[in-house]
Amino acid sequence: MGFSLLFSFVIVVGIYNCSEAREPVCSKFAYEEQLLEKMIRTEIKVETMVNEIKKTEENVISTLGDIKRAVADFTDMFADMKENITDEIERREESFKKLFEETRTNLTSDMEAKREELTQLQEKLERPPIVFHAHHVADKLLDKTDEIIIFTKSVINEGTGYDTSTGIFTAPVGGLYQFSVHTCAYIGKYALIGLVLEGKVIAADMNYDKYYHTCNTVAAIVRVRSGEKVWVKSTASGSVHQLLQNADAMNTFSGLLLNN
Incomplete structure (x- = not known):
């Protein structure tokens, strides 16, 4: 009976002393509690980091989507510009060819006319008087x-x-x-x-x-x-x-x- 009371007193005093200590080292349960608390805080931090990473990933994915759409729009715009430029170049090339052919034909006709005039003049010069x-x-x-x-x-x-x-x-x-x-x-x-x-x-x-x-x-x-x-x-x-x-x-x- 007396031993039981003495053991109970020791446990109570030990618990009291452990609860009053700033760095409890006397109780396995206190250490585990602190460790658990640290793990919880760490888990909270990790979860917070994971959420931040997810948000960053979502932002990156959204940004990439915007970039892809911008690239697609630019590609379409460039394709349209390329097609328009190609059509304009072909139109100008065709117009230039037509103008060149007309000019060449006119020059050829003029040259033939001048050559004929020169030939006639030469014949007149070479021909003796009648x-x-x-x-x-x-x-x-x-x-x-x-x-x-x-x-x-x-x-x-x-x-x-x-x-x-x-x-x-x-x-x-x-x-x-x-x-x-x-x-x-x-x-x-x-x-x-x-x-x-x-x-x-x-x-x-x-x-x-x-x-x-x-x-x-x-x-x-x-x-x-x-x-x-x-x-x-x-x-x-x-x-x-x-x-x-x-x-x-x-x-x-x-x-x-x-x-x-």
Whole structure:
């Protein structure tokens, strides 16, 4: 009985002393309680850190989502810009090609026209002048109508268009020509002549005087195509039709290319 009371007193005093101590080391239960308290605080801190980490992770995930959306929007915008730029480049390229082709065609046409002009100018410069002058009629009797009057002596024949054997001038090139015919008639005789282009009379003259020899000149300016022929003929005939020819009265036929 007395031992039991003594043991109880010791336990009470020990508990009292342990509860009053600042650093209880005398009780296993107090140590475990402190350890448990520290573990709880640590667990609370860890839980708080975990919550902070989760919030940070959520923020990071949200931020990453925003970045992904921004990147997607930028990618779409860049794709649209790229497509628009590509279309604009293709449109400008097509417009440039068209303009280039038009310019090249115009330049080619202009160059061809200039080349043709230069060629024609060169041909004109290289081409000898077309001019002839012939005289001396072999047959002075005009006894046949439409007979060609042949001037057999050539003073000048640049371009070799006049033939002294036929009395016909053949145009070497087309152009504007001037022709003139000078004829003389005996006293009391007639000389009716015509200047002919391809069978058509383009100028005519008549010489006659009862008391004197007469001379007249007839001329024409006419456009002649290359290869066309010009000559002089008698437009009337008979015994009273005759040309006069001597040192003072020369019958002549001449022609000159004015412009082609």
